[in-house]
Amino acid sequence: MASVFEVLAEPRRREILDLLRDGERPVGDLVRRLHMTQPAVSKHLRVLRAAGLVEVRQDAQRRWYRLRPEPLTEIDTWLEPYRRMWSASLDALERHLDAMEER
Amino acid sequence: MASVFEVLAEPRRREILDLLRDGERPVGDLVRRLHMTQPAVSKHLRVLRAAGLVEVRQDAQRRWYRLRPEPLTEIDTWLEPYRRMWSASLDALERHLDAMEER
DNA sequence: GCAGTACATGCCTCGTCGGTTATATTCCCT
DNA sequence: AGGGAATATAACCGACGAGGCATGTACTGC
Known part of the structure; x- marks a missing residue:
């Protein structure tokens, strides 16, 4: 372990x-x-x-x-590049919804 | 699993x-x-x-x-309250170092 | 010193997980 | 149609981890 x-x-x-x-x-x-x-x-x-x-x-x-909590930073840093990926797709969703809103 | x-x-x-x-x-x-x-x-x-x-x-x-990457958000959200904890201690360290700097 | 409390540790069992080998499946190419 | 490439799946094995029970250890208060 x-x-x-x-x-x-x-x-x-x-x-x-x-x-x-x-x-x-x-x-x-x-x-x-x-x-x-x-x-x-x-x-x-x-x-x-x-x-x-x-x-x-x-x-x-x-x-x-x-x-x-300090050792948990290891997980947090491993997660970092992925976090960028899903926040990108969430941002895209948000822009999409905003665009829907405007019409 | x-x-x-x-x-x-x-x-x-x-x-x-x-x-x-x-x-x-x-x-x-x-x-x-x-x-x-x-x-x-x-x-x-x-x-x-x-x-x-x-x-x-x-x-x-x-x-x-x-x-x-979406399922990874589960880990991210679990981590959230802990992240606040260690960033608090890191902030404290930073303030401490800043204080050292000033003298 | 003794009984009792709070916790750690040792030993055993059982389920599960990861790896390997062998085989099945699916598709391509000629 | 047949051979070969790419991948999945099955069957088996060894190791390890989690839980249970029993016991050890350390401390307290009377």
Whole structure:
């Protein structure tokens, strides 16, 4: 398991990241919200940590996980040339609609 | 195999899409450029087609594959809230550097 | 020190995915 | 019609990943 793309392929891991957008959370909180077993969540967190997408802060027995969005830039930059392509076609659609409007 | 995320998890499939950005290509062309066997390429193309990321045009024995970037918007929209987060931190860095500059 | 809480880790199983080889299909050309 | 080119598909295999259960570990409060 290496690339950010593979890490995000798992829907559960995307859910975890989505939850962490609201701020740090302990593992048990994620377990409850995702309706999955604690070991499963811990495993996903391990993968996310290895990818640099989350970091941990320990507080007694609790481990608070926090989001680190930086590695997602890799996806964003890969997407960049494609984004130009579809925005071009959307622009074309828009011009077309505008032209329809004018008549 | 369903989501665009899973489809993009495969590095070879991303390579195929990258090649198709330059325009449509027949399968044999992809085989040569990717240094992989023809059945392997055909399988990836099948997955990409199922995801709506490519479409085919037949011309005699040749099948020309063409890129369809639209499904990638799903990733782009998922990324959107995160993009705001990291651009915020990048802005902070920039302000910091500007402040350094001024002294 | 002990019981309990919060989490990580190890081991096993099962499904799925990617690759390979062999074969089928379709079309062209002579 | 027959041979060859271009591609798809089938059958098989090996690897890997995700989940489940059991257990280990670390910390707390009494």
